[in-house]
Amino acid sequence: MxxxxxxxxxxxxxxxxxxxxxxxxxxxxxxxxxxxxxxxxxxxxxxxxxxxxxxxxxxxxxxxxxxxxxxxxxxxxxxxxxxxxxxxxxxxxxxxxxxxxxxxxxxxxxxxxxxxxxxxxxxxxxxPETFFTVWSNVFDRGKLKPGERFLVHGGTSGIGTTAIQLAKAFGAFVIATAGSDDKLVACRELGADVAINYRTSDFVSVVKEETEGRGADLILDMVGGSYVERNWQAAAVEGRIVQIAVLQGPSEHVDFRRLMMKRLTHTGSTLRARxxxxxxxxxxxxxxxxxxxxxxxxxxxxxxxxxxxxxxxxxxxxxxxxxxxxxxxxxxx
Missing domain, CATH: 3.90.180.10 (Medium-chain alcohol dehydrogenases, catalytic domain)
Structure with missing residues (x-):
């Protein structure tokens, strides 16, 4: 010493x-x-x-x-x-x-x-924090595969910028949400195929349109709240949703029939205490x-x-x- x-x-x-x-x-x-x-x-x-x-x-x-x-x-x-x-x-x-x-x-x-x-x-x-989190949740837990449709919320956050780049590098079709036109430009520059302004557009409708009605195979979400139900709507049949935070708080209402009918998997994790x-x-x-x-x-x-x-x-x-x-x-x- x-x-x-x-x-x-x-x-x-x-x-x-x-x-x-x-x-x-x-x-x-x-x-x-x-x-x-x-x-x-x-x-x-x-x-x-x-x-x-x-x-x-x-x-x-x-x-x-x-x-x-x-x-x-x-x-x-x-x-x-x-x-x-x-x-x-x-x-x-x-x-x-x-x-x-x-x-x-x-x-x-x-x-x-x-x-x-x-x-x-x-x-x-x-x-470390963002790359460990994204790798663990998108690739290990979320099992993202080349060619799949991947939706990440908060595309210009530390997590979002990392997730966009890694998902694109490993062959996914990447959709990101952000809250301003400048941030949409940043998402596209990082490799997002589609960038959605969540303040002016309904991301569920845009995801469905951009995936020819199929929906997202994997969604990485840190919002929670009302996004839980909307993510289920935006997800493909057999889709996966990985929750890593709940910035909007807990969800007040979800319709589990949608989860059942679409055979969705909604999982989540935290990292710090592991x-x-x-x-x-x-x-x-x-x-x-x-x-x-x-x-x-x-x-x-x-x-x-x-x-x-x-x-x-x-x-x-x-x-x-x-x-x-x-x-x-x-x-x-």
Whole structure:
């Protein structure tokens, strides 16, 4: 642990509330346990779960630091016992259960991956949360196949921009929804075959029209609420819907007859509290299937904006404005 300081700057949540409750504090530098590495953070991604945690609606799992931040990129400066695949000095990115908004962060070896060739640290920090989530839910759970019709809501979010690119790269016909004409342009530039303004068009009707009445084979949704029933309407017979968030809240009404008659599968998942071994399997799949696409920039994280670590409150305000396209990233140092 030579050359690693005793204390660091981190961002704490003073109390549940708006962006202004995010404040810089001095905390002890964490020490890696067996199977863990310590990373000097150069950049950290900002995600919706961080906002929910700040608001008091998404507490960290038991035993996890209260410092927010679920994805980081930086340099390994120390390793714990039994670490075999990561060495001090490696440039890495990692999915973490918390602690990313800080100068140093520990990560489980299984969730640490090399920074893909050619990516900046800011781009690398924008990879873990969205790419782990999309791979797990679109390709593992959702079983997207080449040639299928794929609908993703929130096409210009971090999840959306990642899902559009990966689905297109693996041969799907991609439909995305977004809330402005500028965002529709961004979706198309990322590879969406069809982009729908959900404020001015009925996405159910457009999906049916664009798929010659068939509907979407797979839908990735983070809206919930009234979208549950509408997704069932937009889905193809034997279609699959994967729920990864419920930004609109729970659904007040669904007609299960539609689910039954169309033989739909509606599933969902969360990632943060899952076991390290599960996340390690996703990491292996990403390195084998997606890292080559990142290295040649067939797929690339979309960066909306960057903020210094101490300006985390401004980064959260940007996210809550919903004006962003792609990822918001904190820079450290």
């Amino acid at each position: 030579d050359r690693v300081p005793e204390t660091m700057t981190a961002i704490a949540i003073r109390e549940p509330g708006g962006p202004e409750v995010l404040v810089p504090v001095t905390r002890p530098v964490p020490r890696p346990d067996a199977g863990e590495v310590l990373i000097k953070v150069e950049a950290a991604g900002v995600n919706r779960p961080d906002v929910f945690q700040r608001q008091g609606n998404y507490p960290p799992p038991k035993g996890v630091t209260d410092i927010p931040g679920l994805e980081i990129a930086g340099t390994v400066v120390a390793i714990g016992d039994d670490v075999e695949t990561v060495a001090v000095g490696d440039s890495v990115l990692s999915l973490v259960p918390g602690g990313g908004y800080a100068e140093y962060c520990v990560a489980a070896e299984e969730t640490v991956l090399p920074v893909p060739s050619g990516l900046s640290m800011v781009e690398a920090a924008a990879v 076991e390290i071994a599960f996340k390690g399997l996703i990491a292996e799949a990403l390195e084998g299937n997606v890292w080559p696409l990142l290295a040649d920039r067939t797929v690339c994280p979309v960066i909306d904006s960057t903020f210094a670590l101490q300006a985390a409150a401004d980064a959260h305000a940007r996210m809550e404005s919903s004006g962003h396209v792609g990822k918001i990233v904190l820079t450290v140092g």
